[in-house]
Amino acid sequence: MTARFCATVAKPGRHADGGKLYLRVDALGVARWTFMWVRGGREREAGLGSRHMVGLAQARELAGGMREMLAKGIDPLNARAAERRANAARVTFGECPDALLASKESG
Template identity: 45%
Template structure:
């Protein structure tokens, strides 16, 4: 029987104080990488087809230890289900913008609207009033 790998090796205090350049393991593929200029970022390392793949998660300034652990757990789950985290991230980037979805919705619903005024109201709302969010990917829009 193989011993389980240790998770959560680092503490928030250690993360805040680490200055030594290099990779500092939190376990489960999650690392805090400190470069020579003391810039710090979270990375996730995993193996695919016999090669090591490094996936950046974000700056340690912007991403807390807790959030980095949550993201690493999600990536480990993707791997456990036979997926590739890097490929999933690329697929995620291909999501449509709000504007594209809004335009597709208008075209799909136009035949069911009873009059042209109703159609014009929808177009006005989704093109003019929603202009600030039209360029955003749908997964980036929140309340």
């Protein structure tokens, strides 16, 4: 697969780059990168971003990171969800007005 092909392909379907990395194009021509694997008899798919936001080189890099996770026995989707939970700022409803007032205080 070449960068030019990725930028211009409009044929619907799943276009393989190798190493479980695919450029998936829907019927409307919208294309997105996906990484697919099978674990425990279950097919899994992780989105890596649209072709307009993620280039071929970056998609290959992201897929490489996911392959490393799989080699270590880590499910990439579970790891992504755990990271999101860890990074999520848990703000209660009562803390929202306090944060707003604190941000406006200097003005």
